[in-house]
Amino acid sequence: MAFWLFKSEPDAWSWDQQVARGPAGEEWTGVRNYQARNHMRAMKLGDRGFFYHSNIGKQVVGIVEVCGLSAPDSTTDDPRWDCVTLRAVAPLPRPVTLEAIKAEPRLKDMVLVTNSRLSVQPVGDADWQVICEMGGLSTPP
DNA sequence: GCCAACGTTGGC
DNA sequence: GCCAACGTTGGC
Numbered sequence: 181m182a183f184w185l186f187k188s189e190p191d192a193w194s195w196d197q198q199v200a201r202g203p204a205g206e207e208w209t210g211v212r213n214y215q216a217r218n219h220m221r222a223m224k225l226g227d228r229g230f231f232y233h234s235n236i237g238k239q240v241v242g243i244v245e246v247c248g249l250s251a252p253d254s255t256t257d258d259p260r261w262d263c264v265t266l267r268a269v270a271p272l273p274r275p276v277t278l279e280a281i282k283a284e285p286r287l288k289d290m291v292l293v294t295n296s297r298l299s300v301q302p303v304g305d306a307d308w309q310v311i312c313e314m315g316g317l318s319t320p321p
Numbered sequence: 322g323c324c325a326a327c328g329t330t331g332g333c
Numbered sequence: 334g335c336c337a338a339c340g341t342t343g344g345c
Contacts (some may be wrong), residue, residue: 189343212341213328235343278344295326297342 182217183303184229185292186244186266195231195241198268203266204248208245208300209255216300220264221250230264230303230311232292239275240311243321244268286310 213215223246231242248265281287287310291301
């Protein structure tokens with residue numbers, strides 16, 4: 181299983197809204213960046229991801245699961261853009277802030293730190309564990 | 322609100 | 334194919 185990180189401005193789409201969608205999930209529309217799209221195309225059902233609030237909060241707030249493979253993005257007619265479908269799995273008992281991530285030496289190579297503009301990014305297995313523990317999940321769901 | 326970093330576009 | 338101009342993102 182692979183791990184990812186999805187960024188969203190809570191003004192546009194928040195963790196609470198994601199949770200409200202329930203097990204059916206919601207299409208992760210609006211990505212207009214090739215790198216981010218390619219990551220979504222590489223995702224498999226059951227892959228897990230962090231849900232990160234950018235701009236407001238600047239913290240990882242929850243864990244999502246890929247429940248629909250990459251498919252044409254319904255919010256555009258441009259055939260270049262795809263999106264996956266995500267469902268909420270669990271909130272982090274203690275959200276992990278960008279500040280805390282930057283302060284953790286083991287996370288210095290995270291894409292979130294090295295390329296802050298990429299909205300869908302891969303997360304290494306070790307980094308996943310570290311952030312889950314920082315967030316209060318000793319056993320990731 | 323500002324601005325640096327980055328990605329994309331389009332003229333040549 | 335290069336690169337200047339432009340637009341967007343996102344931290345501060």
